[in-house]
Amino acid sequence: MASKRLGRTQDATILVLTSLSSGPKHGYAIIKDIEAMSGVSFGPGTLYGVLARLEEEGLIETMAAEGPRRPYRITATGATALRQRLEANVAIAQIGLKRLGAFGA
Amino acid sequence: MRGKAVVEQVLRCYPTWWRARFEQEVRSVAEDLLAEGRSPLGVCLNLLWGAVRTRTRATAMPRIYELWSVRTRISIAAATLPALLMAPLVLVAMGNSSPHSSAGRVIPPSLPLFGAGGANLLINSKRGFVAAPPLAPAVSIVNDAAFAILVLFLVTFVVLISGWGSLTGAIRRSATPHRRSVVLLAWAPVFSLLADLALIIAQDPERPTRYVGSRPVNGNPHAVLVLGTILSIVAALGWLVSILCVALAARRAEVAPSDLRYGRTVSLMVAGLLTLLLAAYLCWGIGLALQTHQAAHGNFTTLVNSRQDLWVPMVVILSGAVTLSTICASTARRSYRVISLITV
Numbered sequence: 040m041a042s043k044r045l046g047r048t049q050d051a052t053i054l055v056l057t058s059l060s061s062g063p064k065h066g067y068a069i070i071k072d073i074e075a076m077s078g079v080s081f082g083p084g085t086l087y088g089v090l091a092r093l094e095e096e097g098l099i100e101t102m103a104a105e106g107p108r109r110p111y112r113i114t115a116t117g118a119t120a121l122r123q124r125l126e127a128n129v130a131i132a133q134i135g136l137k138r139l140g141a142f143g144a
Numbered sequence: 145m146r147g148k149a150v151v152e153q154v155l156r157c158y159p160t161w162w163r164a165r166f167e168q169e170v171r172s173v174a175e176d177l178l179a180e181g182r183s184p185l186g187v188c189l190n191l192l193w194g195a196v197r198t199r200t201r202a203t204a205m206p207r208i209y210e211l212w213s214v215r216t217r218i219s220i221a222a223a224t225l226p227a228l229l230m231a232p233l234v235l236v237a238m239g240n241s242s243p244h245s246s247a248g249r250v251i252p253p254s255l256p257l258f259g260a261g262g263a264n265l266l267i268n269s270k271r272g273f274v275a276a277p278p279l280a281p282a283v284s285i286v287n288d289a290a291f292a293i294l295v296l297f298l299v300t301f302v303v304l305i306s307g308w309g310s311l312t313g314a315i316r317r318s319a320t321p322h323r324r325s326v327v328l329l330a331w332a333p334v335f336s337l338l339a340d341l342a343l344i345i346a347q348d349p350e351r352p353t354r355y356v357g358s359r360p361v362n363g364n365p366h367a368v369l370v371l372g373t374i375l376s377i378v379a380a381l382g383w384l385v386s387i388l389c390v391a392l393a394a395r396r397a398e399v400a401p402s403d404l405r406y407g408r409t410v411s412l413m414v415a416g417l418l419t420l421l422l423a424a425y426l427c428w429g430i431g432l433a434l435q436t437h438q439a440a441h442g443n444f445t446t447l448v449n450s451r452q453d454l455w456v457p458m459v460v461i462l463s464g465a466v467t468l469s470t471i472c473a474s475t476a477r478r479s480y481r482v483i484s485l486i487t488v
Contacts, residue, residue: 065169065173066169066170066172066173067172067173067176067177070173070177080182082177082186082187082189082190082191082194083170083173083174083177083187083190083191083194084170084190084191084192084193084194084195084197085190085193085194086173087166087169087170087173087194088194088197088198088203091162091166091198091203091204092203092204094204095203095204106172107168107169107171107172108169108172109169
């Protein structure tokens with residue numbers, strides 16, 4: 040229950056960028072990848088809100104459309120931003136785990 | 145099959161520029177999700193929420209002047225019009241206050257807005273006129289708040305008139321298609337006021353001036369009553385239709401960036417004034433409740449208001465209007481910033 044509650048608060052931006060860091064994907068593939076990776080189910084409205092924002096910020100870009108599906112890929116700027124964010128998260132996670140260890144949880 | 149049809153309808157809630165760019169993709173993803181067994185209601189609600197966010201945040205909206213101009217104009221109208229709706233309602237909801245004492249009828253029946261504390265209040269009792277108990281201390285809060293509301297109403301009115309003047313001037317200077325009809329829409333408040341004025345003038349000769357006992361000997365009281373009812377209906381409807389027409393005119397008028405800048409300033413001022421109006425109205429209601437409490441613990445004269453019961457619903461409605469106005473004024477400010485970047 041507690042992990043589920045934490046799962047809901049995960050940053051959608053990180054999830055989408057992490058999904059795209061393994062290679063270009065179209066919308067449905069991103070949703071399925073995030074679901075498998077984190078258990079978070081994105082709806083199309085949420086996903087395309089994030090994709091539009093990331094594209095506007097230059098963190099991802101579109102590739103040639105394959106029928107109605109258009110694949111997205113992470114840009115170099117996006118990869119750098121994701122790396123920085125994940126490294127910061129790792130540092131916080133390590134401190135948190137250390138403190139929880141002392142707490143005996 | 146039904147899910148797909150609903151998805152199709154929900155996609156229409158997104159703005160045109162968004163649909164041109166993403167509609168095909170999102171439709172395909174939604175269909176894939178429905179095919180794998182995702183709840184149609186969940187998918188549709190998520191799309192609907194996405195549409196609301198896209199419209200409010202305008203993420204990824206192309207940097208095209210026309211698109212941002214429409215967004216700015218709609219935001220200005222949505223930030224300004226709640227004040228036009230709420231300010232008169234607040235004045236009506238404040239009703240009339242009259243001094244009241246448990247010792248008897250208080251004279252005079254109303255207090256001045258200035259110097260109420262020094263008013264010479266009397267009570268008409270069996271022993272003749274005697275001095276009324278002192279006013280409850282919280283009466284000054286009520287009176288000061290009422291004065292503040294009146295001043296805020298007048299300032300808001302001046303700002304709105306200035307904004308309206310700027311809008312009509314901007315439409316005249318613009319190359320808006322069907323400009324004449326847009327100008328007519330913008331002038332709707334004036335037409336509405338003229339209609340009210342005509343009805344008041346028509347009512348006047350019918351009003352009785354001489355009476356025998358309580359029976360009028362001239363004029364036509366029945367006509368006065370009918371015209372009075374028509375006047376109330378025309379005034380209320382005209383007011384609402386005027387708000388709608390000005391909103392439509394603001395939506396359709398293709399005005400210059402400099403006019404949008406003034407409109408943005410007006411919307412920010414109106415949102416601020418409406419917030420102050422809410423604060424003053426809150427103080428007014430709290431003051432009324434407080435003086436009643438004070439009178440229960442001491443011999444004080446209090447103010448009794450005919451519409452005190454409307455205070456809670458009015459606070460709720462006014463808070464909604466303030467929230468809407470503030471959000472829209474902030475959107476107008478952000479949109480205008482994008483326009484400044486586009487037009488540089």
